Amino acid sequence: MERAKVGKRGWWSAVVMVVVMVMAMGKGGEAQLLENFYAFSCPNVEAIVRQVVLTKLSQTFVTVPATLRLFFHDCFVQGCDASILIASSNGDAEKDAPDNLSLAGDGFDIVIKAKQAVEALCPGIVSCADILAIAARDVVFLSGGPSFIVELGRRDGLVSNASLVPGNLPQPNFDLNQLNQLFSENNLTQIDMIALSGAHTVGFSHCGKFTNRLYSFSSASTLDPSLNASYAQQLMAACPQNVDPNIAFDLDLITPQTFDNFYYHNLVAGKGLLSSDEVLFTDPASQSTVIDFATNPSDFNAAFITAMIKLGRVGVKTGLEGEIRTVCTTFNS
Ligand code: HEM
Ligand SMILES: *[C@@H]1O[C@H](CO)[C@@H](O)[C@H](O)[C@H]1NC(C)=O
Ligand SMILES: *[C@@H]1O[C@H](CO)[C@@H](O)[C@H](O)[C@H]1NC(C)=O
Ligand SMILES: *[C@@H]1O[C@H](CO)[C@@H](O)[C@H](O)[C@H]1NC(C)=O
Numbered sequence: 001m002e003r004a005k006v007g008k009r010g011w012w013s014a015v016v017m018v019v020v021m022v023m024a025m026g027k028g029g030e031a032q033l034l035e036n037f038y039a040f041s042c043p044n045v046e047a048i049v050r051q052v053v054l055t056k057l058s059q060t061f062v063t064v065p066a067t068l069r070l071f072f073h074d075c076f077v078q079g080c081d082a083s084i085l086i087a088s089s090n091g092d093a094e095k096d097a098p099d100n101l102s103l104a105g106d107g108f109d110i111v112i113k114a115k116q117a118v119e120a121l122c123p124g125i126v127s128c129a130d131i132l133a134i135a136a137r138d139v140v141f142l143s144g145g146p147s148f149i150v151e152l153g154r155r156d157g158l159v160s161n162a163s164l165v166p167g168n169l170p171q172p173n174f175d176l177n178q179l180n181q182l183f184s185e186n187n188l189t190q191i192d193m194i195a196l197s198g199a200h201t202v203g204f205s206h207c208g209k210f211t212n213r214l215y216s217f218s219s220a221s222t223l224d225p226s227l228n229a230s231y232a233q234q235l236m237a238a239c240p241q242n243v244d245p246n247i248a249f250d251l252d253l254i255t256p257q258t259f260d261n262f263y264y265h266n267l268v269a270g271k272g273l274l275s276s277d278e279v280l281f282t283d284p285a286s287q288s289t290v291i292d293f294a295t296n297p298s299d300f301n302a303a304f305i306t307a308m309i310k311l312g313r314v315g316v317k318t319g320l321e322g323e324i325r326t327v328c329t330t331f332n333s
């Protein structure tokens with residue numbers, strides 16, 4: 001009797017999955033993400049992820065920047081498909097690329113733990129890619145940022161390789177054109193790019209990512225002239241030449257643990273930590289957007305929500321593509 005009941009439930013969830021998949025087919029036949037993708041197959045998934053995020057956040061604030069950056073790096077390399085979570089014994093998976101240096105383990109931990117909790121209730125239904133998207137949405141809201149509805153229905157990728165990372169992630173020395181070029185390859189506009197850079201309202205950067213601005217900027221000036229003078233003094237004190245590579249500095253010195261628009265206040269004051277941050281203000285082609293986001297928090301929040309939803313669509317696998325991983329750090333077979 002008990003076994004028959006379980007069998008019936010399994011059958012119904014399979015039917016529901018197929019119905020949801022058909023509903024998710026766009027006019028062109030390609031599958032799309034849906035806000036209510038798991039409404040029938042795993043209705044509690046968002047509550048489960050939220051609980052795991054809350055528990056982790058009560059232990060360490062690093063949860064917030066770690067999860068946000070993990071989502072960004074996953075999406076920009078082969079799309080939002082959890083390829084970044086794969087662990088390789090050879091050290092050649094996507095997560096092993098040099099650009100992952102500050103991908104704090106806490107982001108990985110959230111997705112792995114949430115997946116375990118979700119599997120216990122809805123085995124084989126929810127992708128790791130969707131759990132990461134939900135967690136990234138949650139950490140923004142739980143640290144003071146806007147709340148929004150996250151689109152779901154991503155499938156997990158079947159490839160993860162460090163060799164696919166170079167060229168796909170923005171570098172801290174990028175100018176506006178280079179930033180725009182890379183973001184537009186991912187269907188993101190300059191405004192999306194400026195809004196997403198607002199994620200640097202939390203977290204750290206290691207000194208090595210910006211000390212060229214202090215000691216070896218150009219032949220004309222060792223100090224980057226766009227740096228606020230008193231801020232430059234602070235940076236030099238925290239990051240002397242030949243500093244320990246583990247030393248890091250707050251990306252937003254004013255409110256480092258709040259998701260707010262102070263990142264843009266800092267840019268206006270010459271206190272953007274990375275060159276790729278400050279350039280958004282110094283380049284006349286993007287300055288007005290920075291001033292708008294610094295002056296009108298609601299404009300920033302709205303633009304950030306739009307851009308996060310678009311980021312979450314980058315290169316997604318849907319329908320029958322990819323797989324639903326059982327364990328986020330390994331492929332099913
Ligand atoms: C616009 C181009 C971007 C560049 C050049 C860039 C570059 C960087 C660099 C160099 C760091 C410090 C890494 C380290 O020291 O190891 C960093 C940290 C971070 N980035 Fe970005 N990033 C960009 C966009 C984004 C976007 C779009 C997001 C998310 C939506 C994001 C989220 C973060 C977060 C949260 C941190 C702090 C990580 C931590 O403290 O663990 N970044 N970024
Ligand atoms: C990653 O890519 C490299 C170079 O293309 C290849 O030699 C290696 O086997 C790949 N690793 C995995 C785990 O696919
Ligand atoms: C540089 O920072 C100081 C100290 O926070 C501030 O008073 C000053 O207005 C800033 N300079 C500029 C040009 O914004
Ligand atoms: C960008 O959008 C086009 C049109 O919708 C789509 O075909 C393409 O796959 C998207 N690119 C990425 C990287 O998501």
Ligand SMILES: CC(=O)N[C@H]1CO[C@H](CO)[C@@H](O)[C@@H]1O
Pocket residue numbers: 095096097098100101103104105
């Ligand atoms: C979090 C994580 O996986 N970090 C790895 C990043 O890649 C380096 C090698 O380039 C590894 O040593 C880290 O463990």
